Amino acid sequence: MKKGVLLVNLGSPDSPEPKDVKKYLGEFLMDERVIDIPFVARALLVKGIILKTRPKASAAAYKKIWWDVGSPLIVLSERLQSKIQKQIDIPVALAMRYGSMTIKKGLQELVNKGVNEVLLFPLYPQFAMATTETITVLAEELRQQYFPNLKIESVPAFYNKSDYIEVLSNSIKHHLEGKNYEHLLFSYHGVPERHIRKSDITKSHCKIDGSCCATPSKAHEFCYRHQCYEVTRLVAEKLKFKEGTYSTSFQSRLGFDPWLQPYTDRTIERLGKQGIKNMAIVTPAFVSDCLETLEEIAMEGQEIFHEMGGKDFTTVPCLNDDDEFVDLLSNWITEWTKTPVEVI
Structure with missing residues (x-):
């Protein structure tokens, strides 16, 4: 089997403009593991109230921190991915739970490279419904629907490693x-x-x-x-x-x-x-x-x-693409390639 890695972070709007922020917030807040109330109530809250007021304020906040090269979270995640890829010899793709860099696209990128066994790596040290769980659940749904021959293993919370x-x-x-x-x-x-x-x-x-x-x-x-x-x-x-x-x-x-x-x-x-x-x-x-x-x-x-x-x-600062952090994740991935039964 050919192995590959999919790093997954939270996500970001495509731009700090209100229309893009509204689209992003709509996807994020309609996730049943983020706002865990019945669908009708969630839709009324998100679409009827939050998305009518919050996007403008959030867009102003995003504009304060937006870099010339794009969203800080996306840019920093891409730098992390690039550094890890230089240290290991299996494909490393990057996806976001919300936004245009979808998990489906990330899995498809790996499949196109011949990968049929994926290490799904949520970039969260701690487990939470609204982070790790929503990533792993969606990845499994996508696997069943679009990639039935793909094997996916998930990295558990690493907060105490x-x-x-x-x-x-x-x-x-x-x-x-x-x-x-x-x-x-x-x-x-x-x-x-x-x-x-x-x-x-x-x-x-x-x-x-x-x-x-x-x-x-x-x-x-x-x-x-x-x-x-x-x-x-x-x-x-x-x-x-x-x-x-x-x-x-x-x-x-x-x-x-x-x-x-x-x-x-x-x-x-x-x-x-x-x-x-x-x-x-x-x-x-x-x-x-x-x-x-x-x-x-x-x-x-x-x-x-x-x-x-x-x-x-x-x-x-967060760990971002800190060299020690890159070495750590690269070592865990390398261990996974050698021990297929256990994840890190």
Whole structure:
């Protein structure tokens, strides 16, 4: 069998213009694993309310961070793909869950190169319904409909892999070297609390009560909240952070349902009010810088901090196409080519 790899990231509008942003948001928000309510209610909410107001504001945000060469997330993902391809001798394709760089196109590209066994690689360290699961489910649907002779294996969440933690820790250490910061905030993309409960394979463990994430359980294999807190813990342990000098928060909430807390914007506000003058922030739920890191955190977060009396606000870039990260993913892929039964 000829092997190939399909890297999959979130996606981006084709341009920062409102019409393209509206099309992108429509696809994204109509995903039943993103807004997990009945179809009719979801359509009324998305098409009847959100898409009539949000695209213009989102387009303005995208314009703030858009590069001359295109969407930062797309460009950075392409750089990552290119570097990995130079290190391994099997085809590496790139796709996005939403937008014009579809998973179907990515699979077709590999099939055209003679590939019949694919390593599907969601570029998310933590598992979540709205990220990893929606990618793997769609890929299987496409396989059944268009590529019945294709074998697909998926890379599981790698949040606690020791070599990943080492690469992430090295990146944080490098970018904060020489910085005089008092507090490091680990900000992860938020999800509704109900997503955590829906992903609980035990149907009883996840209570989001402050203790369940620290109590060993099979539920942790698919618990986004646990996996986020675990990344913070492992990195803090690796870098020997002192207790009280770091914390975890969640960003990008939507709607009025309870989302994972504490919220990043309110945490930044609180740190400023407490007299913290110099803070840093890292976003380990993303491997590529994007709207949520470049605009929501680096711009809006900094503005909030300054309004609360803060002085220096340092953002740690995502791993992007960092050479150590490229080496790590290339090594995992190479291991997969040698051990077809197990993924990394």
